[in-house]
Amino acid sequence: MQSIIKHIAAEVEKCNFLLKIGKRFSGRYDKNLSRYLKIKFGFSLEALISTALIFGLIFGSFTFLFLVNVDLLLAFVLAILIFYVIFLLTKNSIISIYKYESVVLASLAPLVFYEFSLNLETSSIFEAIRSISCSEHPIVSQDFRKVLGKISLGQKPEKQLLSYALIQPSNDLKTAILTVLNADKKVIDIGKYFKEAENEQEKISKEIEIKILLIIVVSTFLPLLLTMIYVFWASPWFIFTVPLAQIFFQIFLARSYRMFILEKLETKRDTLSELEECAEFLETYGRFLELCYSPEVALIKTIENISERTREKLRTIIKKVFFHLTPLNKAWSSFIINFNHPYAVISLKVVNRMLEQSSKAAGRKILKIAAKLRERIQVERKRETLIGAQRLKAKIITIASALLLGFIASLIPVIIYSSTFIFGEPWIYPMNNLLITISLLAAVVIMTYTNCKATIDENMRLHVILAVLAYFLAYGVNSFLQHLI
Numbered sequence: 001m002q003s004i005i006k007h008i009a010a011e012v013e014k015c016n017f018l019l020k021i022g023k024r025f026s027g028r029y030d031k032n033l034s035r036y037l038k039i040k041f042g043f044s045l046e047a048l049i050s051t052a053l054i055f056g057l058i059f060g061s062f063t064f065l066f067l068v069n070v071d072l073l074l075a076f077v078l079a080i081l082i083f084y085v086i087f088l089l090t091k092n093s094i095i096s097i098y099k100y101e102s103v104v105l106a107s108l109a110p111l112v113f114y115e116f117s118l119n120l121e122t123s124s125i126f127e128a129i130r131s132i133s134c135s136e137h138p139i140v141s142q143d144f145r146k147v148l149g150k151i152s153l154g155q156k157p158e159k160q161l162l163s164y165a166l167i168q169p170s171n172d173l174k175t176a177i178l179t180v181l182n183a184d185k186k187v188i189d190i191g192k193y194f195k196e197a198e199n200e201q202e203k204i205s206k207e208i209e210i211k212i213l214l215i216i217v218v219s220t221f222l223p224l225l226l227t228m229i230y231v232f233w234a235s236p237w238f239i240f241t242v243p244l245a246q247i248f249f250q251i252f253l254a255r256s257y258r259m260f261i262l263e264k265l266e267t268k269r270d271t272l273s274e275l276e277e278c279a280e281f282l283e284t285y286g287r288f289l290e291l292c293y294s295p296e297v298a299l300i301k302t303i304e305n306i307s308e309r310t311r312e313k314l315r316t317i318i319k320k321v322f323f324h325l326t327p328l329n330k331a332w333s334s335f336i337i338n339f340n341h342p343y344a345v346i347s348l349k350v351v352n353r354m355l356e357q358s359s360k361a362a363g364r365k366i367l368k369i370a371a372k373l374r375e376r377i378q379v380e381r382k383r384e385t386l387i388g389a390q391r392l393k394a395k396i397i398t399i400a401s402a403l404l405l406g407f408i409a410s411l412i413p414v415i416i417y418s419s420t421f422i423f424g425e426p427w428i429y430p431m432n433n434l435l436i437t438i439s440l441l442a443a444v445v446i447m448t449y450t451n452c453k454a455t456i457d458e459n460m461r462l463h464v465i466l467a468v469l470a471y472f473l474a475y476g477v478n479s480f481l482q483h484l485i
Helices: 002-012 016-025 031-040 045-067 072-122 125-133 140-152 157-166 171-182 190-232 241-257 269-290 295-303 308-322 328-336 342-357 359-423 433-454 460-484
Strands: none
Touching (some): 002 016, 002 072, 072 125, 190 241, 190 433, 269 308, 269 342, 295 308, 328 342, 359 433
16 A cells, blocks of 8 residues: 555656645645655655545545435535545555654664764774674664665765765764764764763653553553443444454554554563673773783683673683684674674674774773663663553553453343333344353453553463453353342
């Protein structure tokens, strides 16, 4: 569908009349977004708005013509509703790409700045660009490979990097690159920028928390709301649409609101411990280098003064250097493989280059790198706490909703049959209780799945089982009490 929208928007870009209409409906003009769309897809924001209007009018017109013979007012209201929904879906299907890249690049800005700055201390700007292009950063590494290709054709690295910075959808990454370009590589204050970037990252984390909470609330109360509407509007045979509505929310709404980048922001315990091990190693190793020990002897001294877990990783490099007579720079590469955390990997690679140039001068720089890693550990621990709090909220709300849905599932047949005594006849023909139970149970499973996805919870299967048990507990207890009464 996106390819169709892009194709039509590219054609609309050629029509000045449609562009004027799009400009009138675009509201607050976003130059960054329009420039991004123009560079990325070949059409402007006005063209996208006009395309969204065209799609909305087409679907709205069909809705009106289909229902006009049934009820004129209903046809008019639904046509406007369908027009607005299709307009938003069409527009957001493209703009969501811009928002996605903005969030991803904003989250990667501190890491890119950190890697770029450390590489500039030991090599040229070309080598710094090449280092990032060889990394596995989403979007950024691919973009830097394109920049590297242009540089290989004879263009200046600084000019290409500046051009790349100016077209970024993320102001954070743009600021990071411009900071590196405008500073002397010997006096770049990594710590100052690092703290400023993390402050911005905390704002993004708070926005993510709000959106996660929105997903949890909607996915939880949607089945409750629909169930009560169907029951009190005398249409409980529509119960089977409750899980369908949940699936629709998961596909079309949760995907747009769920912060894909949360997976990048989340810090797993094993990788966080790796960062602590790396910081511990660099602190100890840097001190011995400052005492004028050679890099090889400093390794022997370091292994005697670090924790057992870090010592296990260091034994590999010790064996290669002293028993297999492997050069330190090659043995160091096998040591880096033991780490997965990007900040740890980047730091160790830069330290290796520092040792090749001057081991004495490297000691103090290594201690500074270790200090930055300690700052990063504190940030990631805060983030881990925030994510844990969101998961706890999701668990509590999910279990409570499963209990309530189980209670309602057991109560619906009572409401249907009791209507016979109140109104003289039931609202509808008696329903199969099994259909009600299965429909709401499916809604519970989908609700739990959505909430676990929103909080990137790896224990999804366990939470689904607990929610199902809570559902049947409420259903069974209430059914038993009804029989007693």
